[in-house]
Amino acid sequence: METQPILEVSDLHKHFPLARGVWGTLTRMPCRTVRAVDGVSFCVEQREILALVGESGSGKTTVGMNVLGLQQPTQGHVCFDGVDVAEWVHGRGVSVESNAQLSGVSRRRRVMILRERAQMIFQDPYESLNPRQKIFDIVAEPLEIHRLTASREEKAERVRLALETCGLAPADHFWSRFPAELSGGQRQRVAIAGALVLEPRLLVADEPVSMLDVSIRAEILNLLHTLRRERGITILYTTHDLATAGFFTDRMAVMYLGRIVELGPTAAVLSEPRHPYTRALISVIPAPNPRRRRKRQILQGEIPNAIDIPPGCRFHPRCPMAVEACRVSDPPLREVAPGHRVACHLA
Amino acid sequence: MAILDVRNLSVDYLAGECALHAVEGVSFRLEQGRSLGLVGESGCGKTTVMMALLRLLPQEGRIVDGQVVFDGRDLLQMTEAEMRRVRWCEMSMVFQGAMNALNPVRTVESQIVEVLLLHDAVDRPRAARRRAGELLEMVGIPAQRGRQYPHQYSGGMRQRAVIAMALACNPRVLIADEPTTALDVMIQAQILELLERLQAELNLSLIVVTHDLGMVAELCDDVLVMYGGMIAEYASGDELFNMPQHPYTRRLLEAFPDVEAPGSTLASIPGNPPRLDALPPGCRFEPRCDFEGRTAACGQEAPLPVEVSPGHLVACHWARRNL
Numbered sequence: 001m002e003t004q005p006i007l008e009v010s011d012l013h014k015h016f017p018l019a020r021g022v023w024g025t026l027t028r029m030p031c032r033t034v035r036a037v038d039g040v041s042f043c044v045e046q047r048e049i050l051a052l053v054g055e056s057g058s059g060k061t062t063v064g065m066n067v068l069g070l071q072q073p074t075q076g077h078v079c080f081d082g083v084d085v086a087e088w089v090h091g092r093g094v095s096v097e098s099n100a101q102l103s104g105v106s107r108r109r110r111v112m113i114l115r116e117r118a119q120m121i122f123q124d125p126y127e128s129l130n131p132r133q134k135i136f137d138i139v140a141e142p143l144e145i146h147r148l149t150a151s152r153e154e155k156a157e158r159v160r161l162a163l164e165t166c167g168l169a170p171a172d173h174f175w176s177r178f179p180a181e182l183s184g185g186q187r188q189r190v191a192i193a194g195a196l197v198l199e200p201r202l203l204v205a206d207e208p209v210s211m212l213d214v215s216i217r218a219e220i221l222n223l224l225h226t227l228r229r230e231r232g233i234t235i236l237y238t239t240h241d242l243a244t245a246g247f248f249t250d251r252m253a254v255m256y257l258g259r260i261v262e263l264g265p266t267a268a269v270l271s272e273p274r275h276p277y278t279r280a281l282i283s284v285i286p287a288p289n290p291r292r293r294r295k296r297q298i299l300q301g302e303i304p305n306a307i308d309i310p311p312g313c314r315f316h317p318r319c320p321m322a323v324e325a326c327r328v329s330d331p332p333l334r335e336v337a338p339g340h341r342v343a344c345h346l347a
Numbered sequence: 348m349a350i351l352d353v354r355n356l357s358v359d360y361l362a363g364e365c366a367l368h369a370v371e372g373v374s375f376r377l378e379q380g381r382s383l384g385l386v387g388e389s390g391c392g393k394t395t396v397m398m399a400l401l402r403l404l405p406q407e408g409r410i411v412d413g414q415v416v417f418d419g420r421d422l423l424q425m426t427e428a429e430m431r432r433v434r435w436c437e438m439s440m441v442f443q444g445a446m447n448a449l450n451p452v453r454t455v456e457s458q459i460v461e462v463l464l465l466h467d468a469v470d471r472p473r474a475a476r477r478r479a480g481e482l483l484e485m486v487g488i489p490a491q492r493g494r495q496y497p498h499q500y501s502g503g504m505r506q507r508a509v510i511a512m513a514l515a516c517n518p519r520v521l522i523a524d525e526p527t528t529a530l531d532v533m534i535q536a537q538i539l540e541l542l543e544r545l546q547a548e549l550n551l552s553l554i555v556v557t558h559d560l561g562m563v564a565e566l567c568d569d570v571l572v573m574y575g576g577m578i579a580e581y582a583s584g585d586e587l588f589n590m591p592q593h594p595y596t597r598r599l600l601e602a603f604p605d606v607e608a609p610g611s612t613l614a615s616i617p618g619n620p621p622r623l624d625a626l627p628p629g630c631r632f633e634p635r636c637d638f639e640g641r642t643a644a645c646g647q648e649a650p651l652p653v654e655v656s657p658g659h660l661v662a663c664h665w666a667r668r669n670l
Contacts, residue, residue, distance in 0.1 A: 055531040213388045218602045218615035243604040247613050284536035286561025288603045290584045298536050
């Protein structure tokens with residue numbers, strides 16, 4: 001059966017121009033740009049969990065922002081539910097006009113429809129919740145903005161359902177409290193409940209567990225996994241931690257400096273990594289047992305800035321295996337096994 | 348002889364009329380050149396123990412019992428002036444989040460020079476600058492970059508600079524509180540390797556405070572697991588990771604994702620760590636414990652650590668009965 005992917009990102013570029021300053025403007029210096037995302041393509045099927053893995057500066061959060069229409073791509077497209085997100089948010093285009101639910105609808109209303117279908121979970125539950133709002137109000141706010149509930153009883157019922165789905169049961173035990181009274185894990189559950197109350201089809205989870213203790217991480221990841229199983233929610237999970245991504249995602253895309261360098265089924269990427277960057281990332285994951293200490297393959301230095309991107313393969317200055325070809329030509333992402341694509345000359 | 352011998356350390360925090368028992372009866376030993384990992388969830392008292400060692404507790408904190416014997420001297424009996432000579436020169440600490448606490452308007456070098464002059468490690472500013480350059484080189488930062496400001500450094504470099512600063516006066520014990528949290532995986536590995544190398548080169552005794560079991564498995568000879576302000580388990584790294592005895596340690600290990608066995612379910616520990624103002628009467632882990640060997644005693648009496656094999660201490664009624 002041919003399934004239409006719920007999310008299709010094709011050749012996405014997001015460049016941020018840098019300010020030139022007075023002298024730069026007067027002398028007409030070339031305007032420099034940060035190429036945060038520089039040609040990223042992938043699809044996410046319905047009910048799939050895709051991990052977007054990379055270090056800070058790899059552009060994974062920028063991809064998430066563009067998926068949700070919070071930024072407009074410099075080039076390329078993000079299609080969600082068959083509609084170009086940039087057109088959805090900013091203007092009318094063919095994809096909006098040909099969609100029965102969106103054509104002839106005001107811009108404000110269109111954005112609200114997008115928000116009902118796609119939601120985001122942020123990294124830090126200590127910062128993302130309003131400290132002066134009660135839990136009930138935090139979770140109910142989206143319902144009020146979208147005027148989705150007719151009565152107070154219905155609203156309470158939906159908030160209860162969202163909180164209890166997220167493991168905060170009984171809900172009335174929690175909803176009159178303030179965020180400060182909850183632990184980190186409970187706060188992240190509240191944040192997820194706030195995203196779920198609109199019953200979205202897509203969740204963009206941006207490092208949802210990196211601020212939490214290891215013992216609590218598992219609970220939140222299991223919750224995301226359950227949401228997919230029971231409600232069929234599609235999840236785009238961005239993280240720098242391959243170990244947590246390995247245990248509950250279906251496919252994995254490894255990003256480096258604005259590009260995807262390896263994309264494939266999670267088990268295949270972890271057991272047979274083809275790109276030297278992926279291999280290095282896997283080798284530095286600490287094994288939870290001193291008997292299994294491995295030779296770590298540590299890359300020296302850090303991810304270069306996205307202004308002066310190296311020519312050729314953008315990973316070659318840090319690559320332990322680089323050959324002459326890597327300095328000259330940029331390797332395309334090509335298929336090495338069914339569904340497993342790698343951007344490396346040597347793979 | 349152990350360089351650091353902590354015996355039965357207990358710390359209270361005063362909150363109005365009542366005292367909260369943040370740490371109770373924690374003991375451990377650290378030999379010269381060895382490393383100890385102190386593991387536990389947030390709020391289990393691991394940072395409090397380290398602050399108590401250096402006598403840097405906040406005003407509300409009181410050390411109510413115990414001894415901290417450093418190189419034959421009890422730190423808790425010292426005067427403040429004597430203590431100042433121990434801190435940084437003999438026992439030094441990389442604080443949690445210290446990389447974000449560097450002074451933004453002063454160069455990194457001048458901040459290291461300040462330490463050196465304050466603690467009389469060198470007597471001349473010129474010698475101090477030379478030493479600061481050596482320290483930076485030692486942690487892998489080119490000496491000339493010392494003239495830059497913290498905002499010109501990346502996160503990993505700031506963490507290296509803070510480690511260099513902690514080593515300024517050649518301490519024998521280095522305490523690192525969550526040295527890799529908030530850093531990227533590759534940078535975490537770089538810092539881990541740096542600590543490993545420095546420990547071997549300088550024959551440092553290292554204490555790593557963290558909630559990351561992977562880091563402990565990679566770096567530490569001995570591991571102390573804390574729960575609710577008390578010792579849960581204390582053993583060599585090999586024994587703790589391969590023969591964990593305490594139900595809490597087992598659950599903690601199950602909750603750690605293992606990249607070599609992906610797809611397997613990840614266990615979590617239901618419930619929350621105990622609040623200090625509502626500590627359970629018996630074993631502090633009892634409300635979250637689902638171990639089949641539980642008995643009524645678990646809810647009534649706090650278990651004392653027992654030695655189940657040489658050097659392996661477990662505070663659990665079940666372990667005591669099965670001796």
